Amino acid sequence: MSASHHPAEALLVDYASGALRGGGRMVLSSHLMACPACRDSIARFEAVGGALLSALPPATLHKDALALALARIERPVPPAPATTGPIAGWITTPADVVRAARDRRRWAAPGVWVASVTRGPGRASTYLLGVAAGMTVPRHTHRGAEMVCVLKGAYVDDDVRHAPGDFAFNDDSVDHRPGITAEGDCVCLVFTEAPLVPRDWVGRLFQPLVGI
Numbered sequence: 001m002s003a004s005h006h007p008a009e010a011l012l013v014d015y016a017s018g019a020l021r022g023g024g025r026m027v028l029s030s031h032l033m034a035c036p037a038c039r040d041s042i043a044r045f046e047a048v049g050g051a052l053l054s055a056l057p058p059a060t061l062h063k064d065a066l067a068l069a070l071a072r073i074e075r076p077v078p079p080a081p082a083t084t085g086p087i088a089g090w091i092t093t094p095a096d097v098v099r100a101a102r103d104r105r106r107w108a109a110p111g112v113w114v115a116s117v118t119r120g121p122g123r124a125s126t127y128l129l130g131v132a133a134g135m136t137v138p139r140h141t142h143r144g145a146e147m148v149c150v151l152k153g154a155y156v157d158d159d160v161r162h163a164p165g166d167f168a169f170n171d172d173s174v175d176h177r178p179g180i181t182a183e184g185d186c187v188c189l190v191f192t193e194a195p196l197v198p199r200d201w202v203g204r205l206f207q208p209l210v211g212i
């Protein structure tokens with residue numbers, strides 16, 4: 001299985017350079033775990049970044065620079081982000097996502113559950129959203145960026161199917177009403193810079209219940 005919908009190149013560059021942090025990085029990491037093509041791109045961008053660094057003119061070092069660098073090297077290396085075994089039927093995700101799914105899942109409305117993964121900065125939020133087969137998310141748009149990675153099942157947005165591993169980027173230019181396919185429930189990892197903006201009365205009822 002390989003993903004059909006990928007992040008824009010600029011986002012992959014931000015990931016490779018470390019500029020993409022927090023929840024957005026977590027959503028993109030989940031896509032990378034399922035997408036060898038984007039992993040290759042990241043490796044290429046990292047190589048280019050390394051080459052650019054080595055091409056910079058040498059700078060005069062602080063007299064303690066060597067001691068500081070050695071002290072850093074000797075510090076124990078933090079464990080690599082664990083890729084906790086998949087929850088049955090899900091693609092592999094970062095360990096924080098698995099923990100949120102196991103510990104913080106709550107039913108928000110009939111057929112809908114949410115689990116907060118991280119909050120902040122500001123109004124940003126990263127969460128898991130599980131929606132039952134055949135249901136439609138009320139029409140809404142966004143304030144700022146939203147990034148989504150499908151972990152299980154599939155949804156259709158504007159006639160385009162998004163399946164496990166697929167990545168989606170939405171912003172305030174998008175006004176949509178994604179629907180879960182009939183095959184089974186769908187779980188997505190979602191990062192939003194700010195809460196959704198409901199576009200109809202169903203959404204206005206739904207949003208406080210679900211809290212997204």
Ligand SMILES: [Zn+2]
Nearest residue numbers: 006007035038
């Ligand atoms: Zn990809």
